[in-house]
Amino acid sequence: MKRGRLALVVIAGLGFNLALSQVSWAREITITGPQGRSVTSQQNVTRDGNTLNINRSNTLPNGSTSSYSNSITRDGNGNFTNSVTRSYGRDGTNTYQSTEQRSYSNGTYQENYTSTGRDGKQTTYSNTRTCSNHSCTQEQQYTGRNGQTRSLTNTISCNDGRCTRQQQYTDRNGQTRTIDYSSDRIGRRTWNGTETITNRRGQQRTFDYWRRL
Numbered sequence: 001m002k003r004g005r006l007a008l009v010v011i012a013g014l015g016f017n018l019a020l021s022q023v024s025w026a027r028e029i030t031i032t033g034p035q036g037r038s039v040t041s042q043q044n045v046t047r048d049g050n051t052l053n054i055n056r057s058n059t060l061p062n063g064s065t066s067s068y069s070n071s072i073t074r075d076g077n078g079n080f081t082n083s084v085t086r087s088y089g090r091d092g093t094n095t096y097q098s099t100e101q102r103s104y105s106n107g108t109y110q111e112n113y114t115s116t117g118r119d120g121k122q123t124t125y126s127n128t129r130t131c132s133n134h135s136c137t138q139e140q141q142y143t144g145r146n147g148q149t150r151s152l153t154n155t156i157s158c159n160d161g162r163c164t165r166q167q168q169y170t171d172r173n174g175q176t177r178t179i180d181y182s183s184d185r186i187g188r189r190t191w192n193g194t195e196t197i198t199n200r201r202g203q204q205r206t207f208d209y210w211r212r213l
Helices: none
Strands: 007-017 022-032 038-048 051-059 065-074 080-089 094-105 108-116 122-132 135-143 149-159 162-170 176-185 190-198 204-212
Touching: none
Parallel strands: none
Antiparallel strands: 007 022, 022 038, 038 051, 051 065, 065 080, 080 094, 094 108, 108 122, 122 135, 135 149, 149 162, 162 176, 176 190, 190 204
16 A cells, blocks of 8 residues: 655745845745645745835645735834735635834824725724823724724823813714813822713713822
8 A cells, every 4th residue: 555645845045135235035835745736835035124025925736826915114213114915715816905004203103004805995093192291192093894983082181280181982973972081189199180971962970089199
């Protein structure tokens, strides 16, 4: 009785260019089963300055393919970009894409994310924070594949022993819920404050509190 044999072929290469500050690395693996059917996997990695690119692909015995592409860029100033593309299927037409960006400059932090499905519909998310002169504001927004948007805004300010904060949430139907906080320092580690909640119908409730830190 003959036993099937599994064949493995690996081809790898590594290149480095000092003049161009580039690094490249590639590998190809082919696995062949007892019936002669094979699977091939390829991977390629390159670095050019602040950008890293990763590419992978697989070919199955039935001819279907899958691929993955990732590009990452970052610098020393807090900026970051990450882009990913995935494809699969017999003709490789089922594709997903996502992009993430982050940056920081002059007291403002920004983050953006976008995801695109195989039907072309997108999901997006954004987050922005800004701080200046004892005050910070944060704005977040999420939009789903159906186009409906939800958002959240936070504002906080502290000065001369008094702090105020407002949270405003807007749901996918455009209705808003707001929470307002205010507190005053009445001792070294003691605060008095109020909290007012305004619901989607405009109705308000107010609470008083005392806090020792």
